[in-house]
Amino acid sequence: MGSANAPVGVGIIGAGNISDQYLTNLTSFPDVRVLAIGDLLEDRAAVQAAKYGVPRSGGVDLVLNDPDIDIVVNLTIPAVHVEVSEAIIAAGKHVWTEKPIGIDREESRRLLEKADAAGLRVGVAPDTVLGPGVQTAKRAIARGDIGRPLFAQTTFQWQGPEIFHPNPAFLYAKGGGPLLDMGPYYVSALVHVFGPVASVAALGLQGTPTRRVQVGELTGQEFPVEVPSTLSVLMDFEQGGQAQSLYSTDSPLLRQGIVEITGTEGTLVIPDPNTFGGAITITRPLGEMVIPPAPIVQEVLDVPQEGVLAGRGLGLLDMARSIRDGRPHVATGRFGYHVLDTLLSIEEAAAARSFVTVESTIDEVGSLAADFDPLAATL
Template structure:
């Protein structure tokens, strides 16, 4: 992959919903990228968000994609629109960094990644939380042998559901979302970052209620249909040897976010993969309590992967939050869905290299491309 251009990388945001403000707040702090435009179906909303963060241009998607100063399109649309917007960006000659999941179907993801490669363009994808201090410190700890050889992991993401706090939660219960596709990428991407590719998966799934009720905001009291399972239990076998048991639930009143890795020489308590920081602890043989391990790295937040991708473009090296990684995680999730329906293990077709960990002093707020 050869480097292209020089200096800061021009970025445009497509989709000016709630999450766009997190990206804009962070990306406007990073001198290696410059946000030049915001696009949305609602052009007035795009203009308002652009003005709030000092972004010079706003408009519809086509007008922003036509800009020569845009190199990376950050795709923050709803999951059902991820593929359409990404393909339009590639057709305009732009690299794409998208919110998770990559798309909703593996076949569409394979075509998207292949199309980008054919055009010499890149696909990046959230979650970039795995590039934060918490997960990167865990990756470095496992690599240094803190717990010996990893044997197994236990993960859990359990809440009562986003219908209790999100003002428009309907899309989180539609195809391409639910606890598995909405929150699963955080945990599964962390596991792949720690262990490498998964070989096969199995799962069970259920839906507790056919309808949910919006609990807050202007739509409070509105009932809506649930289209996907809201509680999934999965088993994962990794090619490198370890296995994992994982729970993803919107049906649990007791909130729980857990990642633990058992090794031959201890157990590692990993920070919440939905955040960029957190406590890292080890329980060693003969110990009476957990011991804190150092946590170092960036805590910038959403957009970290965009900056890392921008630097990789200029350097001509692979970026870490890649389309191949997101595609493998997507296949893991769709295989879990298939397994829940068939009652059988599903072997994965894709394979991906474990991303190299970032150095402890890597900082997206530094200027490196001037």
């Protein structure tokens, strides 16, 4: 990498919808400097570079061949995540990739092996779970604020991304659907709390075999639904604990961001894992029997959120600082692989209508310190 006293050089491959969120934050973090944006559509990369003051833009090779870039952010579609990440590793650069790490176990393992052989790091989104919301909740659980965690309930349901995304077909193709698109947020949060997943069971269905684009230039265009659009999931964790989850893009009723962790001494409500912060509460058990029609009043405690609220790019920043400090980063490639393995096991469980063992595991999941400040200049 460059000088230990200088910001870390960052490049971005993929100038689509999500690049705005990354660029907004990465261009505000003093410890990194975005130097180039590459895309197959070079005009699109140029627009984003001009918008955010990035000095260079062009094709993918422009980013890969830039000697001042240490970490490349892979914002391509899931189907080519591994292909692009391998090219980044071959160019001698660290990878931060959008979720999931890949859509296939074998190719994702191969990517991690190549990175290890090259002495390079892989970091995997979502880094929303590194925000003050989930991290504060995680510390509360570690303190014993709800006793021993027993089970979790999570819900993500709505009518689907075609009502806002101008080209949503890939979100219903292999590697997409509500499970592979949104599941990484919820599964990552649960693994942060309960540790690695041991086995899963699931039921799945398709609400309709095709969908239509509803916004943008492709409005009215029909595309196939290749994966389940609704899944009901059970998860069993290695260290104890269970979870029940719903993922659906077939529901007119919008209900998202629900993560509830129940322990022996209370239920902890965690903020939406697709955001970086939010309200955190603990509901205590009733102290006495309440007989209707008397109102049931439960003790609900607010848990103060700890940390500086940021946005996408937080995990990359932690990786950049960790490389310079010679310590592990939190959102590792192996964490991302275990999440992918869990999600693919859920797909397989839905197809077989039975429990499926999750073959991978991980060591203890790291955390960000409560005083982690993305806006501080530390490098």
